[in-house]
Amino acid sequence: MTSLTLPQSDCAIRSAADLLLRWPAQEPLAALVSGGTLESQNAWTILARPVETIVIAADSTATDALAQLELALSRTPRPSVPQSHDTRDIPFTGGWILALGYALGECFEPRAVCDAQPAAASPRAVLHWCADAWCFDHTTSTLHAIGNPPTLSSPTETPAWQLHSMHPRESDAHYAASVARAIEYIRAGDAYQANIARRFDGVLSGSARAFAHAAISENHAWFGACVDLPGGGCLVSMSPELFLRVSHDGRIATRPIKGTRSADVPARELLESTKDCAELAMIVDLMRNDLGRVAAIGSVEVAQSRVLETHRTVHHGVAEIRARLRNDVSWMDVLRATFPPGSVTGAPKVRAMQIIQELEETERGFYCGGIGFISASGNAALSVAIRTAQLGAADADNERALAYHAGCGIVIESELAAEVAETHTKARAVFQLAQSGDVDPS
Numbered sequence: 100m101t102s103l104t105l106p107q108s109d110c111a112i113r114s115a116a117d118l119l120l121r122w123p124a125q126e127p128l129a130a131l132v133s134g135g136t137l138e139s140q141n142a143w144t145i146l147a148r149p150v151e152t153i154v155i156a157a158d159s160t161a162t163d164a165l166a167q168l169e170l171a172l173s174r175t176p177r178p179s180v181p182q183s184h185d186t187r188d189i190p191f192t193g194g195w196i197l198a199l200g201y202a203l204g205e206c207f208e209p210r211a212v213c214d215a216q217p218a219a220a221s222p223r224a225v226l227h228w229c230a231d232a233w234c235f236d237h238t239t240s241t242l243h244a245i246g247n248p249p250t251l252s253s254p255t256e257t258p259a260w261q262l263h264s265m266h267p268r269e270s271d272a273h274y275a276a277s278v279a280r281a282i283e284y285i286r287a288g289d290a291y292q293a294n295i296a297r298r299f300d301g302v303l304s305g306s307a308r309a310f311a312h313a314a315i316s317e318n319h320a321w322f323g324a325c326v327d328l329p330g331g332g333c334l335v336s337m338s339p340e341l342f343l344r345v346s347h348d349g350r351i352a353t354r355p356i357k358g359t360r361s362a363d364v365p366a367r368e369l370l371e372s373t374k375d376c377a378e379l380a381m382i383v384d385l386m387r388n389d390l391g392r393v394a395a396i397g398s399v400e401v402a403q404s405r406v407l408e409t410h411r412t413v414h415h416g417v418a419e420i421r422a423r424l425r426n427d428v429s430w431m432d433v434l435r436a437t438f439p440p441g442s443v444t445g446a447p448k449v450r451a452m453q454i455i456q457e458l459e460e461t462e463r464g465f466y467c468g469g470i471g472f473i474s475a476s477g478n479a480a481l482s483v484a485i486r487t488a489q490l491g492a493a494d495a496d497n498e499r500a501l502a503y504h505a506g507c508g509i510v511i512e513s514e515l516a517a518e519v520a521e522t523h524t525k526a527r528a529v530f531q532l533a534q535s536g537d538v539d540p541s
Contacts, residue, residue, distance in 0.1 A: 136319075145234050156223065157223060336484055
């Protein structure tokens with residue numbers, strides 16, 4: 100392993116996202132980029148070169164999809180005995196960089212699938228096998244080479260890009276009607292909470308990686324990502340939410356987000372909201388139960404019941420639940436117990452997923468799935484794929500379709516206008532990247 104210490108004064112590494120611009124344009128890329136501060140729970144950035152890709156197709160049966168996933172994950176088995184390592188060890192030493200689509204959750208929870216399920220276009224999952232990577236330690240500004248990664252260049256200028264023609268797929272009134280229907284289900288006792296999302300569409304011209312650099316840098320994304328997809332597409336994530344972090348000694352943590360306000364308003368408005376407090380408490384209970392399915396008896400604990408996190412455009416309410424995995428638990432067991440993330444489904448999870456499928460007119464794709472790594476070292480980390488743009492392949496004019504979703508946790512106290520406004524607040528993460536003259540935020 101080679102290490103290179105980079106000076107803080109180097110203008111080319113103002114942030115780890117700048118490393119995206121140094122990656123050779125002709126090389127495939129699977130990057131997990133921390134664009135936030137050290138307090139953001141993510142002190143490492145990983146830029147890896149895929150040498151093999153497994154695609155779990157949209158039309159694969161649940162049985163086939165899970166068999167493919169289990170076979171792939173068997174290549175990076177969890178240590179059967181907790182390992183003893185220095186806490187400064189590099190978390191990724193080769194293994195999988197993976198993007199799990201929301202629809203993969205239907206394979207784990209087949210009862211969530213309705214008979215009238217629309218045809219999906221996005222894969223259920225994409226797994227990149229990466230033996231070569233650059234890992235950047237934010238605490239020491241040290242760049243570590245894993246395997247034989249490509250040489251990083253020193254770009255003289257940022258490639259051009261433009262995001263334009265941004266617009267919501269459905270009207271505010273249509274989304275409000277979906278929220279109203281979800282509230283009816285909650286009042287009838289079908290669920291306590293359901294996360295209902297809507298889609299925004301746009302067009303990206305120019306460099307997808309330069310767009311990812313801007314998106315992650317400007318939003319200070321704690322769990323950013325830029326992951327190439329088969330066929331020329333790309334995922335660009337600005338996620339603030341940790342889904343799962345697993346260390347080589349079997350410790351596991353999740354940090355669900357529930358409750359949002361614009362960063363333009365005082366944080367106390369969120370902190371004093373009993374509705375948002377209850378919204379998070381429901382998901383804490385759900386995630387405690389999910390982790391309990393794979394945790395050692397008595398090890399599940401709520402480390403933080405509710406704290407405030409402020410990001411570039413929003414305040415969030417966040418909790419942290421920790422546990423210790425049983426020694427016999429595999430990666431497949433962990434995903435089967437927890438996926439899709441409870442914060443983006445609702446509670447109870449299966450009924451909430453049924454309501455989501457009924458009320459949302461477009462497939463989620465990778466939105467509300469998970470993006471992250473599972474390393475041969477026994478470490479793993481996945482973010483919740485929110486604040487995530489899914490880009491299609493470039494056409495002859497180097498333009499790509501862009502899909503972006505924003506959703507809200509709906510509870511019995513939800514107000515239609517407030518939930519509509521929250522979707523626009525969350526969409527600011529990508530709308531602010533578009534030229535104001537080309538944006539139609541209505």
